[in-house]
Amino acid sequence: MSEFGNFCLLLALVLTLYALFASLLGAWRKQHRIVRSAERAVMAACGSITLATGSMLYLLITSDFSVSQVWEATSHALPIFYKIAALWGAHNGSLLLWVFITSIFTGVVVYQNRFRYRDMMPYVIAVLMVNLAFFLSLNLFLSNPFNHVVQVGADGSMLGAPAEGRGLNPLLQYWAMVIHPPILYLGFIGFVVPFAFAMAALISRQLGDAWIRTTRRWTLLTWLFLGTGLILGAKWAYVVLGWGGYWGWDPVENSSLMPWLVGTAFLHSVIIQERKGMLKVGNMILVIMCYLLGVFGTFITRSGVVSSVHAFADSSLGKYFLLYIGTIAVCGLFLIIDRLPYLKSDRQLDSVLSRESAFLFNNMMLVVACFAVLWGTMFPVLSEWLQGNKITVGPPFFNRINIPIGLLLLLLTGVGPLFAWRKTSIESLKKAFFLPGVFAIATLAVLLAAGMRNFYTLMCLTLAVFVTVTIFEEFYKAARIRAKSNGENFLIALTRLTLKNKRRYGGYVVHFGIVLIFVGLSGNAFNQEASQTMAPGDTMKIGDYALKLTDYREADTPNYVYGVTYLDAYKDGKFLRTMKPEKRFYKTSEGQSTTEVSIRSTPKEDLYTVFNGLTDDGRYEIKAHVNPLVFWVWFGAAIMVFGALITLLPDRGGAFATPQVSMNLSVPMEESVKEQ
Amino acid sequence: MRGPRLKFMVGGAVVLAALVWLGFVGFQESKAYYITVNEYATMHNQLQGKTVKVAGDVVQGSIDRGKIPMEFVISSQGQELRVRYVGKDVVPDTFKDGSQALVEGVVSQAGVFQASHIEAKCASKYEAEYAKKTK
Numbered sequence: 143m144s145e146f147g148n149f150c151l152l153l154a155l156v157l158t159l160y161a162l163f164a165s166l167l168g169a170w171r172k173q174h175r176i177v178r179s180a181e182r183a184v185m186a187a188c189g190s191i192t193l194a195t196g197s198m199l200y201l202l203i204t205s206d207f208s209v210s211q212v213w214e215a216t217s218h219a220l221p222i223f224y225k226i227a228a229l230w231g232a233h234n235g236s237l238l239l240w241v242f243i244t245s246i247f248t249g250v251v252v253y254q255n256r257f258r259y260r261d262m263m264p265y266v267i268a269v270l271m272v273n274l275a276f277f278l279s280l281n282l283f284l285s286n287p288f289n290h291v292v293q294v295g296a297d298g299s300m301l302g303a304p305a306e307g308r309g310l311n312p313l314l315q316y317w318a319m320v321i322h323p324p325i326l327y328l329g330f331i332g333f334v335v336p337f338a339f340a341m342a343a344l345i346s347r348q349l350g351d352a353w354i355r356t357t358r359r360w361t362l363l364t365w366l367f368l369g370t371g372l373i374l375g376a377k378w379a380y381v382v383l384g385w386g387g388y389w390g391w392d393p394v395e396n397s398s399l400m401p402w403l404v405g406t407a408f409l410h411s412v413i414i415q416e417r418k419g420m421l422k423v424g425n426m427i428l429v430i431m432c433y434l435l436g437v438f439g440t441f442i443t444r445s446g447v448v449s450s451v452h453a454f455a456d457s458s459l460g461k462y463f464l465l466y467i468g469t470i471a472v473c474g475l476f477l478i479i480d481r482l483p484y485l486k487s488d489r490q491l492d493s494v495l496s497r498e499s500a501f502l503f504n505n506m507m508l509v510v511a512c513f514a515v516l517w518g519t520m521f522p523v524l525s526e527w528l529q530g531n532k533i534t535v536g537p538p539f540f541n542r543i544n545i546p547i548g549l550l551l552l553l554l555t556g557v558g559p560l561f562a563w564r565k566t567s568i569e570s571l572k573k574a575f576f577l578p579g580v581f582a583i584a585t586l587a588v589l590l591a592a593g594m595r596n597f598y599t600l601m602c603l604t605l606a607v608f609v610t611v612t613i614f615e616e617f618y619k620a621a622r623i624r625a626k627s628n629g630e631n632f633l634i635a636l637t638r639l640t641l642k643n644k645r646r647y648g649g650y651v652v653h654f655g656i657v658l659i660f661v662g663l664s665g666n667a668f669n670q671e672a673s674q675t676m677a678p679g680d681t682m683k684i685g686d687y688a689l690k691l692t693d694y695r696e697a698d699t700p701n702y703v704y705g706v707t708y709l710d711a712y713k714d715g716k717f718l719r720t721m722k723p724e725k726r727f728y729k730t731s732e733g734q735s736t737t738e739v740s741i742r743s744t745p746k747e748d749l750y751t752v753f754n755g756l757t758d759d760g761r762y763e764i765k766a767h768v769n770p771l772v773f774w775v776w777f778g779a780a781i782m783v784f785g786a787l788i789t790l791l792p793d794r795g796g797a798f799a800t801p802q803v804s805m806n807l808s809v810p811m812e813e814s815v816k817e818q
Numbered sequence: 819m820r821g822p823r824l825k826f827m828v829g830g831a832v833v834l835a836a837l838v839w840l841g842f843v844g845f846q847e848s849k850a851y852y853i854t855v856n857e858y859a860t861m862h863n864q865l866q867g868k869t870v871k872v873a874g875d876v877v878q879g880s881i882d883r884g885k886i887p888m889e890f891v892i893s894s895q896g897q898e899l900r901v902r903y904v905g906k907d908v909v910p911d912t913f914k915d916g917s918q919a920l921v922e923g924v925v926s927q928a929g930v931f932q933a934s935h936i937e938a939k940c941a942s943k944y945e946a947e948y949a950k951k952t953k
Contacts, residue, residue, distance in 0.1 A: 313911065313912070383910070383911075384908055384911070385908060385910070449873065490823070491822045491823050491826060492822060493822045494825045494829070496822075499826055503829075503830065507833075510834065510837060514837070517841075522852055531851055531852075531853070532852035532853070533850070533852065534849070534850050534851075534852050534871055535844070535848050535849055535850075536848035536850065537848065538844045538848040539841065539845050539847070539848050539849075541844065542840045542847075543837055543840050543844060546836070546840065547837065550833070671906065673908075734911065734912075734914075736911050737911055752908055754909070755883070757883075758883070758884045
């Protein structure tokens, strides 16, 4: 079976290379039939990769420990759900997953467009094939999960296949961690589609918006997966790792944040190109960055070039990744420069107080944030290269730059939609800012009166209120006008309004989710923590809470042994509930321990308790945190996902129809009057 | 350059300058030299007072949780370093015998390295028992 899987990957590589050459040949010779044969090769390659993945899953489920992936990431006692997830539980298999997802996306794109864009598609296929060939080659020749493993005796003799595997790292045996890599991969990989279309548009000189409109759903979906993957990772860090936080500016965390930031910029920037024909060069650069940052992200995770707690060991893949990224970057830049005449803006910037300007500033801030994160993450490599010693930077660097950027972005989220296209008159500005401004100032006054003095927190909460009011106003005003003119009930008007302009109103819902996330993030300034070594009957105080240690129990399960401490939590003297933080010791994985945190979460704050182990004298090490507003990070993320799903809903033509540029539906009533 | 474009660029430049300055401050606050235990042995005189992150493998049996604060020994390429963990965070679950650890602290004249942070990765040292036969 493992030979079969290996063979399928090899076959897929051959088909991929064939498709690459056939598509280019067919485009050069203008021979439709050759391109068609390339398309068939693509579908065959995807099928072959699917078979390879299927065979790996079969090996995992049947626990064939002679195969390296199965031995590295599973054990007999592992529940079947985790045996399947072990496909991405060790390095080589995760690369196979990457190749599998890439092949699915590639196949869908080729199928979707089999009757469209005949002039661009050969080049789209070629670019997709270059991408697939690269990862397939890495997977086949450098990181093959189908490799065999044998036991070697003390005297050097081969003893046959191992009888038991190493088991899945217990830290990964948690639902959010199981789905986190595939979802992130969907986010990293998906940008190859708009990238391929962008390159095809450049090569074939088809530089209208077709490439943007046709990939809009792909971009949105990719962005959604990336954001969801980020949140899941944060949630896992918070609930499983036990250090009380959810984001540490670790290089691997950063590597998934960077494409998300640039992806957000790209999503907004293409609106400008569609509406005003501006920022064409910018969009090309952004889409190339989205794709390359995705590849770069997996490079950081796999190459060990920067040290990270994410345990993928150093591998020799690093130089191949860098070579690939460098080559693509150079080719992309060359293409852009050569096709510059086709990328001229249709218009100029008319005023600083315009929606174009707000979008442009928004994109600039996102790219700067991405650059800052990149700089901080790669600084050790840079300093070693330039100076000979590795210097790392920590959270203060990232926070100092990104918090002000975040606040500026928050401001723009509120202000951007209030600006008109081209130029906003002071009159309409005053009108638009009035209500949000009143609420914001009132909030600021209340916070100051309550004694809050932290500048960033004040700004964050004030802006959050400002933006929320602008969003609610947008929905309310438009729905009310519609309800009146159509004689509809307000709620029906609201729903129909949203469905008639999913990108705009779905986008506002996403913005509202982001606002809530910012509110949640602002709680960090007020985190409290305390630790104490407790004996039964002892009480520990933190914030308004008191924790009384009442009991301790130990028990045994097939997978692990554990100890639980029972802490009765009181707030202002009133009993809330019993917290049960736990420590587990797994029987395989060299006695890896995990901390099962016990959290009591309310919208106001989280009470977070950790049992750190027994001391030599039979007492219990307990650590507690009070983390305000964390609830809003998760809730805001859910709203964000909901909003993104709204924007993804199919139009009347069906989910895969190319959206047409709509003329006036997306412009609210007052604005369309002004435009004339 | 047209009016609005110029205004935009000037405004943007001001914001960027402020961010660069903030970045510099943040950099100074958090920079740490990344060295291995054997580099520490040779360099620790030059690094007095500086923040360092020292990388090494936790020596088997060296973790002494009975001592408050906890002490352990990390080693790399034959050199060893005794570490005392004085930080507030809980010790990560990945930290145990044989794991790759990264300890952060300020270099001082004391014989024991005072670490304010510990990061640890899962050990990957099992390959000694098994050989990989590549297909």
